[in-house]
Amino acid sequence: MPEPSSVDRLIEQAFDIAVFIDNSLVVTAISVSPDSPSLGRLDHWIGREFESFLNVESREKFAQRIALMRADPDSVPGPIELNHSDNANWEFPVRYTLHREAGSDGLLLLGRDMQPLAEIQQRLVREQVAREREVEKYRGIETCYRVVLEASETPLVLVEPEAGRIRDINSAAALLLGSKRDVLTGSSFAQVFEGQRRGNFIEQLKAAASSDDVTGFEAVARRNGRVVSLSPNFFRASGEVLMLCRLALIEDEDAARPESAQSLSALFEASSDAIVLTDGNGVIRDANEGFLILSDAAQLRDVQGRSMADFLSRGSVDLKLILDNTRKKGRMRSYSAQFQSVVGTRASVDISATSLRGRNADLGVGLIIRDVTPRDAPLVQDSGAAVSDEAMRNVMDLVGTASLKELVSATSDVVEKMCIETAVRLTNNNRVAAAEMLGLSRQSLYVKLRKYGLLNAQDED
Template sequence: MRAGGLPDVGSAGNILEQSSDIAVYMDAGDTIQGISVNPESPALGCLDHWVGRPFKNFLTSDSAIKFTDRLAELSKSADGAVRAIELNHMDNATWEFPVRYTLHRIGDAGEVLLIGRDMQPLAEVQQRLVHEQLARERDQQLLRSEQTLFRVVLEQSETPFIIVEPEKARIRNINSAAASLLGSNPDTLTGNIMSQTFEGRRRGEFMEAMQSAANAESARTVEAVSRRNGRVFNLRPMFFRAAGESLLLCVIEPTDDNDATGPEFAHWLASLYAASADAIVLIDGKGFVREANEAFLVMVDAMQLRDVQDQSLSEFLMRGSVDLKLLLESAAKKGPIRHYSAQLKSAFGNRTPVDISISRLRQRGGELGFGLIVRDVSSNQLPDVEDANAIVSEEAMRNVMDLVGTASLKDLVSATSDVVEKMCIETAVQITNNNRVAAAQMLGLSRQSLYVKLRKHGLVNSDKDD
């Protein structure tokens, strides 16, 4: 856009030399007729040898194509104005520099004037930015790698320890071994005030005791009681510095005389688990099998652990979800269950009468689960069951036989069915430990129907018992 008039300049060459880094004048055949280089751009060097030679000889291959297209665009332009173009020059095979040109048509003979700005300083800045970005990405990747390494070592360490910020008295990091001893998990404890993890400890007094023990010449410990499980520990603190920040490393030493959580104990426990003649099963809070030993696999006719893993334990119990629900609820509410009679079914339909013991467990990481010991009692329970059935059947049938001669056959059959019905209901109530809901599920009845039959057979004494 122009306004007003411009003076008639007689020294255009000096103006071009001072206002641009490089100016190139070409004839219609693209041969360089003149060239001017700004003295303030020594990086371009002396380009006098370009005169009389084609301009394309000093361009890279891709820049030569771009330049030919832009010249064609200039020749078709009515006002002789086209967009600027960036070209990469090449000279002596090893020297290359970028220049941003504006193209101007001069006269009617097809001459072209190229006024250029050296882009090498900008390219160097961009290159430095790229290098800085790459270096930053490498540093971030190294930092992530170090953080991952720290997390892995933290979690795999068998030594329970806590890293504390002394000024804020907050837990910076804690490994799973320490969190398990304290009755929680790392995610819950990280970021909490250290003193809140232990009973009867005030923030200021507790941190003073920790810092005093850490600064003592001889090794000293601080006794503390876990708020979550009541266990007593000795905390052995020590100071260390990381990136200029002072932190406190506290090693947790259990004082329990019967504590045996070392590697040797774990090895013996694993050996017992694998070699036990009784089936041992570990399930999560919903009843899905997580681990099972060889004895359990033999009992359910499974070839390997993955055949039973992640399946509900109810799949292997004859009464299915009824047994599982009773086991989980009883263990969660009443504590360990010593004897629970049930029948285990194998993958091929075989049934095995078993006695089940179940206890609630706190797994590593704080999640709740259950451990079961399953014993095969088919050899010693079968005679007892037969004797019991025989006794009950004989007594029940004697009552029925006393009615012969005093009642019709229809009434006798009805009485017999009532006796069997009462026996089944009594057995279901006994198995479920008087859990009416579970007994109804076991018998395939609604809860209301079960209550009606209990009253019918005199198995409830009052509405309070109901």
């Protein structure tokens, strides 16, 4: 057994506690560092079994370690953490290293007091529990906020004034703007309205929120053309400045009732005919399920933002004729065309178009497209014009009176004349558009019109 004085010096320099036990695991000496007053005086351990001062779990752990050391005397045991319990019914954890004493059957246990670390761990646990309670409290407040926001009949929009984006919106506001909450949340607030640029729109909101005289301003919803009054107010939350904007529908004498508006919306979605809403240049903004079926598109975003010219066989020629006639007359009753889907199939369609105008704003063009393809017709149509039976009979009557070369030339002239007549009719006698449709120059078209006697006296002049 080492001298007590040497054990004390070792404890003071490196360890908080040292315990020497004999072969019977009885404490024969103990020393506690004066820098660890929390351990107290442990002289009453001497002469008693070391295990009697361990709790149940530590006793089993200590017994297993002693058994391994005795089974393999040359092994180097690793550290072991034990929880002590004495007669005063208080516990403290100690991390021990076990050392065999040369020339003795006893063991020297050198330990570090783990109470400070245990207290830190307990404090962390308490902090974690307190944090979880705060999170639960926050979730409860957020739930109340969302319930109140959704239950409100007033259309409300929470806006980030600097970014100009919608932070949150209730269903009443989304319905008023003709969209859904999940679609509008996070999007630009200015893009919800017709003809609004983000910078100018946000400045209007800030001016209205800061002024005592201005109660709000009007804007036209892009999706449904409704005139909406916006009344913004600033507020601060957790140091961040936000804007709460109240919306109100402005109805004039000719405005449709809410029931009619809902019916029209349902008709738009459920109609078997394809319905498309475009801007003034023919770029698709919205379309119903009928158009998606006709165009073989899987979802709205597959066609949204594309030009209607992409779906017409004559492309920009057809679209230009439709838009020009609609702008001049306000509407176009019927226009025959070949519709081309996203996968290349074609169908004969009849298109009617109407210029959409809201309150002091041009809302674009609405198109109704009806599939008029015969049921037994092939999916892919030939773009060439068909030759009439009478014209073919006239050519067949020439058989025997002219050579094959002359017969073919006569047939080509018949087909060419019919194609030119069809192009002039489709373009409402617009020679420039007809030339573009046929892939001819304007001068070449006039030469062929004169050749087939399709120019009237006024054109000749």
